[in-house]
Amino acid sequence: MSLTEAKRRAGVGTARPRHLIASLLALVTAMTATACTTTAEGRPRIVVTTNILGDVTREIVGGEADVTVLMKPNADPHTFGLSAVQAAELEQAELVVYNGLGLEENVLRHVDAARESGVATFAVGEAAGPLTFHTADGGPEGEEGQPDPHFWTDPDRMHKVTGLIADQVIEHVKSVDPGMIRANADRYAKQLSDLTSWMEKSFGQVPADHRSLVTNHHVFGYLADRFGFEVIGAVIPSGTTLASPSSSDLRSLTQAMEKAGVRTVFADSSQPKRLAEVLRTEMGGGVRVVELHSESLTAKGAGADTYLRMMRANTTAMVTGLTGT
Template sequence: MSVRHTGTIAALAATALALAMLSGCAPAAQSERPQVHVTTNILGDVVAELVGAEIDVTTLMAPGADPHSFELSARQAAEMRSADLIVANGLGLEEGLSQHVTAAAEEGVAIFEAGAAVEVLAYAEGAGDDPHFWTDPAQMIRVVDALTPLLAGLAADARGAERVRAAAADYRADLAALDEDMTVAFAAIPPSQRALVTNHHVFGYLARRFDFDVLGAAIPSGTTLAAPSAADLQGLVTAIDAAGVRTIFAESSQPDRLMQVLAEEAHRDVAVVELLTESLAPRGEEGDTYLTMMRTNTARLAAGLSR
């Protein structure tokens, strides 16, 4: 190595050391706060709204990811085992993360499973519990109510706990307003046009809450890891034609090829509209929070089913 290169490296090292010394207090203070790790970005957004600056929140699933197939890095898996609390769906949604949540629990990490707080809906096909409860904001209110005491208990002091409870009360009001606005928007859709066709079965809770008919899905399963047969797709095309469906819905985290095929095979003009269903949009885009995601989907569902 030349003397000049050695001197350059030494200078860079000295600069890095100086910067670390100047900012040394910030990381130490941050690391002293309670650590909550959240599996999905939808729940991650909700938890962040509840805790504010009182608790550090790490969301494991990136925006736009598919929770059914998302997997952790070795570093993320190791960090989970040092968390103060892990917040997970709990109904089998995060198929690639379940082993890591179990491992963390075995090492004493507290686990909050959101599914334990909701009125669980079973899949019509009898294939287990439906984990997509967030499509009904009333179910998310139940999750917030159950989670708030745990998060307040993690706060550093009584004042911090009170700030968590106040933030939760404000967010709960936002969820109630969302529920009311969705009720009004969906009430305008004619009953004969309340048929939902999606990539896979993700809107069972919304259908139950707002009186929709889940006509079918391109992937006749609650997981995107399943695959449809030709008979499944043909049967759904027949159902689309028989019900007079004009709009079907693709998911932003999945390729829409199957939905485009269904639209092309139908003997009518069928539009394909994209929804944000299992993952938030990237930061800065429409639908990058749970509340805006739900409002975006509401507007697109109402417009698509009313055409």
């Protein structure tokens, strides 16, 4: 028997390995081509941390790019975290839009990582002309001079940042139509101007001696500054929900409320109302706890699923709570 015949019978030869290698090379080539096609044909992606800014960004972007919002409806921006998949999405975006000023406390490190990897990021709060906390004005103890991250409660500041977000999208998301982005931003800015006018008219119903606010935590400083209210305190004496009040904090707040004649506490609907209820007990009843949507949008159809609807719902609830109507 010849050597060639012996190799054939033993299954030793070069034809099969060559065939296998050729097949593997073809598979790798096909996978690479598919990946390149997907990347080339995929739509640009913008990732936004909070759902309030996500709603505004979607209004500006329209159909020009995909907008991924990380924060779920009814979540607390101070405490929500990211899955591994969401963290990876940040580094795959062309632009990351985030609140900043310490708001997304569990997410900012992922935003930093995306920036370090070369992703464009935009801290909206820093560009909004932030106010600072002042203890003398009822602000949180220990946070004197620190920036207040809750700028969206002032619709005029949202009007300002609408144009700034549009600038960032046009600069960093190369495939969008700048004219369409500008047109969307201008249209939305007009709606924000209408919102401001409506809020001014609505708050005009609240008498001067009823324009004092007590909230679940310090979140309405911008609204108070814009529309002429006074924040006399908060159940959680901080700009973040991660803090908690002491007995002396609650006692000081009840004394301030008694002095100002305030019998209404506004509590965010996404946070437990237990502390507000404790305050009501401390004051012997007669205190109303009114729910607001101050830091998160609701699920679709639940009354505050867009920024505009959230602000109108909050304004109506505040006017009712302060006037007793």
